[in-house]
Amino acid sequence: MNMFNKIFIMKLPLILLAFIFIPFLGCESSENVCEEIQPIVLDFSNLEDVVIESEEKEDNFLVINSEDEFLNKVSISINNQNNFNPFDINFSESTLLIGKVRLAGIEGQKLEERVELCESGRTEYILKIKNGGYAAIGLFYFGVIIPKTMEENVVFNISVSSNN
Amino acid sequence: MKKIFTILLLVFLMSKSFGQNNFTFKGENYNKSENRWFDSNGMEVDTSVVTIKAGPNFHMKNTFGKMIRQNKLGYADIQVPANANFFAFIKSLNDELSILSIDINTFGEYNLTPNDMDLADQWYLNTIEIFDAWDFTMGENSVLVAVLDSGIDWTHEDIGVGNDSYQNIWLNNNEDPWADPLDPTTGDGIDNDGNGFVDDWKGWDFPANSNNSLPTIDHGTHVAGVLGAKTNNTEGIAGIAGGNGNQGIQIMNLLIGRTGPSTAVIDDAILYAIEHGANIIQMSLTVGQTSAIDAALQNASNSNVTLVCASGNNNGNVSYPASNSEVISVGATNAMDQRAPFSNFGSNLTISAPGVDIHSTRIGDAYNDDSGTSFAAPIVSGIAALMLSLDPTLTPTDIRTILINEADQVGGYDYTTGRSDELGFGRVNAFAAV
Numbered sequence: 001m002n003m004f005n006k007i008f009i010m011k012l013p014l015i016l017l018a019f020i021f022i023p024f025l026g027c028e029s030s031e032n033v034c035e036e037i038q039p040i041v042l043d044f045s046n047l048e049d050v051v052i053e054s055e056e057k058e059d060n061f062l063v064i065n066s067e068d069e070f071l072n073k074v075s076i077s078i079n080n081q082n083n084f085n086p087f088d089i090n091f092s093e094s095t096l097l098i099g100k101v102r103l104a105g106i107e108g109q110k111l112e113e114r115v116e117l118c119e120s121g122r123t124e125y126i127l128k129i130k131n132g133g134y135a136a137i138g139l140f141y142f143g144v145i146i147p148k149t150m151e152e153n154v155v156f157n158i159s160v161s162s163n164n
Numbered sequence: 165m166k167k168i169f170t171i172l173l174l175v176f177l178m179s180k181s182f183g184q185n186n187f188t189f190k191g192e193n194y195n196k197s198e199n200r201w202f203d204s205n206g207m208e209v210d211t212s213v214v215t216i217k218a219g220p221n222f223h224m225k226n227t228f229g230k231m232i233r234q235n236k237l238g239y240a241d242i243q244v245p246a247n248a249n250f251f252a253f254i255k256s257l258n259d260e261l262s263i264l265s266i267d268i269n270t271f272g273e274y275n276l277t278p279n280d281m282d283l284a285d286q287w288y289l290n291t292i293e294i295f296d297a298w299d300f301t302m303g304e305n306s307v308l309v310a311v312l313d314s315g316i317d318w319t320h321e322d323i324g325v326g327n328d329s330y331q332n333i334w335l336n337n338n339e340d341p342w343a344d345p346l347d348p349t350t351g352d353g354i355d356n357d358g359n360g361f362v363d364d365w366k367g368w369d370f371p372a373n374s375n376n377s378l379p380t381i382d383h384g385t386h387v388a389g390v391l392g393a394k395t396n397n398t399e400g401i402a403g404i405a406g407g408n409g410n411q412g413i414q415i416m417n418l419l420i421g422r423t424g425p426s427t428a429v430i431d432d433a434i435l436y437a438i439e440h441g442a443n444i445i446q447m448s449l450t451v452g453q454t455s456a457i458d459a460a461l462q463n464a465s466n467s468n469v470t471l472v473c474a475s476g477n478n479n480g481n482v483s484y485p486a487s488n489s490e491v492i493s494v495g496a497t498n499a500m501d502q503r504a505p506f507s508n509f510g511s512n513l514t515i516s517a518p519g520v521d522i523h524s525t526r527i528g529d530a531y532n533d534d535s536g537t538s539f540a541a542p543i544v545s546g547i548a549a550l551m552l553s554l555d556p557t558l559t560p561t562d563i564r565t566i567l568i569n570e571a572d573q574v575g576g577y578d579y580t581t582g583r584s585d586e587l588g589f590g591r592v593n594a595f596a597a598v
Contacts, residue, residue: 057535104477104506105450105536107381107423133424134314134383135448135474135483136536137506162478 034118039144041113042098050141051075052100057139061099061158063151066091074098089145097125098143101158105131106138111161115146124155131162187251189258189268194251201250207270211250214242214257215267222262229253239267276302276408278396280322282531286401287499288518292543293595294404297550300598302395303405303412304553308334309391309444309545310437312430315379315419316388317527318366319346322400323385323393323415326529332392332406334414336440339365348376359439367417368436370429377419382526386534387448388415389525391542392549400531401524404546404594405553413549416442425449427457430485434460438467443552446545447473447491448538450483457485465490470552470560472545474537475508482512492548492564495587496520496540501574503586507537513588514564515571517543547594554598570596 044050052060053073064070070089089096097115101108112128129140142158185196193204201209214229217238224231229248234240244253257266276298277283289295318324318333325331325345335341338357342365343350351363361368367377379385392415395406406412418433420426430451437445445464451457464471471491476483486493486508493512496504496519503509504520519540521533548563558566571590573579583589 104479106383109424131478133421133449133451134381135450135476135538135541136383136386136534137477138536 034116034122034124037115037117037146039097039115039146042141042143042145044141044143047141048077049075050100052098052141057102057137059099059101059158061156062097063149063154064091064096064098065148065151070096091148093148094145095147095149095154096143096145097123097154097156098141099156099158100139100141101129101160103129103131103138103140103160104135106134106136107132108138108140108160110142113142113144115144117147121149121153122155123149123153124157126157127159129158129160131160189251189254190266192268194268203268203270207272209250210269210271212244213269214244214254215269216240216242216257216263217265219262219264222260227256228260276396278402278408279398280393280395280400280402281398282401282523285523285531285533288522288543289402291497291499291501291518291591292547293593296595297547297598298408301550301553302408303392303403303546303549305407305411305414306556307405307413307444307549307552308416308440308442309405309413309446309549310416310418310433310440310442311384311388311391311446311542312418312420312425312433312437313384313387313446313448314381314422314425315369315377315384316367316415316417317379317385317525318417319378320385320389320525320527321529322397322525323388326394327399328394328397330394330407330411332394332403332412332415333366334416336365336367339363341365348374348378351375359436361436367419368433369419369422370433370436371419371421371426377417379419379527380422382532382534383448383538384417384419385527386522386524386532387446387538387542388417389531390522390539391415391446391546393525404543405549413546413553416440420449425451427451427454431456431460434464438464438469442469444470444472444545444548446542447471447485448536448541449474449485450476451485453484458488461485461488461490465560468559470545470548470563472541472548474541475513477506477536477538478508479506480508481510482508487512490560492544492567493588494537494541494544496535496537497575497587497591501572501591503575503577504535504537506535507540509585509587511585513585515544515567515589515592516540516587517592544592547592547597550594550598566597567592572596 109130116124187194229245230243232241340356355362363375392406393403395402396409473486473491475486475493475495493514495516496507498520517540520535522539568589573590577584577586
């Protein structure tokens with residue numbers, strides 16, 4: 001056995017390990033490539049009597065991809081026609097991400113809201129909310145319209161922090 | 165000797181007869197329970213006064229007790245001698261031929277059921293036994309409760325004037341009324357009472373430094389309704405201390421933040437409440453602690469003002485300012501008399517009150533159900549207001565002591581030290597407290 005073969009055999013386990021992990025490292029790095037997109041943000045101050053699937057004060061996040069789905073699961077009244085009208089969404093090109101989260105105090109406040117689209121096709125809706133200071137159990141509604149995507153690609157990353 | 169024997173026999177027979185737990189007189193059965201006598205309808209017997217009708221040959225004897233009053237129809241109220249066996253005394257009167265009739269008196273009930281339309285939706289009123297408490301008082305307008313909140317809709321039919329001729333909203337009578345009572349901009353622009361707040365006739369919006377204290381969210385209106393919505397006025401709900409078809413307690417509207425309380429003004433609002441004669445300060449809020457608020461709370465307590473605050477809804481430790489030792493902190497219970505799952509608890513919790521699905525007022529003559537310790541606190545504030553309506557000399561310490569001593573230790577929690585971490589000293593009982 002010449003010197004080259006000896007070195008090759010000694011390093012074989014390392015080479016094998018490298019082959020095993022390279023694909024994972026590759027996937028990880030491509031999934032992590034995400035970029036922030038600019039969604040249309042729903043302004044709930046212009047919307048009234050919002051009901052998302054039920055009137056229960058519980059968390060509920062929905063991915064809506066058709067007008068039928070929207071009409072079946074969401075009920076909204078509009079109090080200002082000059083502002084954004086959720087009934088105008090073109091579902092052939094867009095997806096509505098909408099939801100509600102239970103608060104320990106009202107009125108809640110948005111601390112951060114962004115949507116990231118990753119190369120893997122995953123869409124992450126990141127929303128940080130602060131509890132309000134009045135000690136009533138309440139709901140915080142939120143929603144964005146993004147380029148068309150499938151429900152299984154969406155991740156809701158919604159968090160609520162204390163009010164003080 | 166024979167006489168002594170007869171007396172001893174009589175005493176023996178009477179003690180045997182009257183030591184028992186039931187007695188029949190004029191066909192009515194009386195039963196003893198916990199050292200009190202009740203008739204067959206459950207009415208408690210007044211063992212201190214008996215009413216008799218005296219015949220023409222009647223002569224008052226020392227053994228009959230003292231005559232308190234007699235009416236022109238011949239009926240006289242006789243005070244039962246102290247330490248007398250009540251039914252032995254009745255029997256002795258009954259043996260007197262010159263007495264034509266004897267009436268055993270009972271304490272009745274007023275049985276007031278207010279006619280407010282939504283009364284059936286207010287499940288919590290029965291729980292705290294408010295109907296019995298209302299036999300004593302439904303709130304006097306001499307009691308002033310300052311509500312530090314998101315503002316109160318003083319145009320609401322069940323709090324403000326509405327369809328009635330009265331309201332439970334406090335008016336600063338040292339300030340000239342607005343030309344249009346519904347328009348804050350129609351004041352005279354002069355600080356008539358020199359308190360530093362111009363045209364503050366119906367409260368004050370502290371963050372905006374404005375006399376327009378009308379709200380934009382429902383919270384403060386909901387709290388105010390629980391506390392003092394107009395009661396027995398055929399509309400809406402019954403407030404805890406909302407009067408009886410007339411003015412109840414007065415509610416001072418101090419807006420400390422339209423969408424959330426601002427720590428910068430809470431101390432100022434507390435001082436305003438003290439300076440304008442508030443007896444109770446009601447808070448349903450959670451904020452970060454500041455030395456200015458601590459000092460204002462201490463000042464309120466030193467000024468004989470009772471402080472009540474919601475414990476918070478994080479299912480954790482009692483939040484601030486409820487955690488301040490001068491404050492009565494109030495947690496929430498549900499219809500099963502258990503701690504509401506969200507209600508803050510622990511060693512700083514004083515007492516609890518219903519706080520789930522509480523039906524009350526909202527902006528625009530509307531009503532809805534809401535949950536939170538926010539709505540448990542005004543129940544306690546309202547009961548404290550009823551207590552002060554009956555006895556204005558009560559101090560904040562008296563009120564706290566009575567509330568906790570008379571609370572019902574419910575929920576099956578461990579009260580071996582007199583309190584539980586879940587509900588504090590228990591769930592408040594309005595009847596027992598007043």
